[in-house]
Amino acid sequence: MKEFEAGCQRPKGQPKPVVETAVVEEIQKGEIKKMIQVGKPAPMFSAPAYYQGKFVEVDLEEYKGQWVMLCFYPGDFTFV
Amino acid sequence: MNVFSVSVDSVFVHKMWNDHELSKMLGGKDIPFPMLSDQNGNIGRLYGIYDEESGVETRGRFLIDPDGIVQAFEVMTPPVGRNVNETLRQVRAFQLVREKKGTEVTPAGWKPGKPTLKPGPDLVGNVWKAWKVEQALE
Numbered sequence: 001m002k003e004f005e006a007g008c009q010r011p012k013g014q015p016k017p018v019v020e021t022a023v024v025e026e027i028q029k030g031e032i033k034k035m036i037q038v039g040k041p042a043p044m045f046s047a048p049a050y051y052q053g054k055f056v057e058v059d060l061e062e063y064k065g066q067w068v069m070l071c072f073y074p075g076d077f078t079f080v
Numbered sequence: 081m082n083v084f085s086v087s088v089d090s091v092f093v094h095k096m097w098n099d100h101e102l103s104k105m106l107g108g109k110d111i112p113f114p115m116l117s118d119q120n121g122n123i124g125r126l127y128g129i130y131d132e133e134s135g136v137e138t139r140g141r142f143l144i145d146p147d148g149i150v151q152a153f154e155v156m157t158p159p160v161g162r163n164v165n166e167t168l169r170q171v172r173a174f175q176l177v178r179e180k181k182g183t184e185v186t187p188a189g190w191k192p193g194k195p196t197l198k199p200g201p202d203l204v205g206n207v208w209k210a211w212k213v214e215q216a217l218e
Contacts, residue, residue, distance in 0.1 A: 001114065006092070015126050035128040036153055042144045043126040047086070049114035050094035058084060058114050067171070068144040069083045071162075072129050072137035076089040076097035080139075080161040 001056040004048065016044035016061065042068075081171060083113040086124070088136055091117045129155055141167065143174060189216035 046059040060068070094115040102111050116123070118137065124130030129140035139156040151174045154162070173186040176196070184196040197203060197210055
């Protein structure tokens with residue numbers, strides 16, 4: 001994890017160029033809807049993060065060889 | 081196990097949430113994993129759990145093995161929280177199955193320390209001897 005300077009520009013999460021992933025694309029109502037499949041490679045990405053007092057860049061590719069749990073949630077300061 | 085949480089909040093809001101609420105739940109300690117920021121929803125879209133209408137991630141949880149393969153996921157609408165014990169049970173089960181290279185599998189209701197099943201010709205038609213229905217509900 002690389003530390004980064006907190007500036008005024010919003011850092012953004014970036015998907016990595018995809019070779020083969022678990023994402024199935026299906027066209028619904030003219031738009032592409034994506035869903036993950038188990039047993040297939042997880043989509044790679046990098047994203048800014050807050051970790052124990054520092055702002056860092058997390059690159060999922062650096063965690064190959066280890067188990068990873070990704071937990072998405074609706075928002076900070078929500079209740080559940 | 082590396083845990084990462086992801087939401088559309090900025091890293092600044094993550095810091096405030098850690099400092100003003102979460103650390104108080106942890107007896108003054110910081111959240112022990114990186115809190116990722118996905119402000120444009122691109123990571124959520126990549127995993128199919130970004131809700132375009134409300135502009136937030138739904139409650140998705142993905143277990144990725146050391147080869148980068150998605151082994152399990154669970155997705156829920158926001159008002160219901162996760163069961164951490166069930167998540168840990170799945171982690172233990174997937175780690176065991178990987179370690180045994182497929183020679184052992186975990187039947188329904190399996191928990192760490194409980195018997196596994198060993199797939200093979202002898203087990204065909206004989207699961208009823210090795211595993212009882214009650215075990216699913218233990």
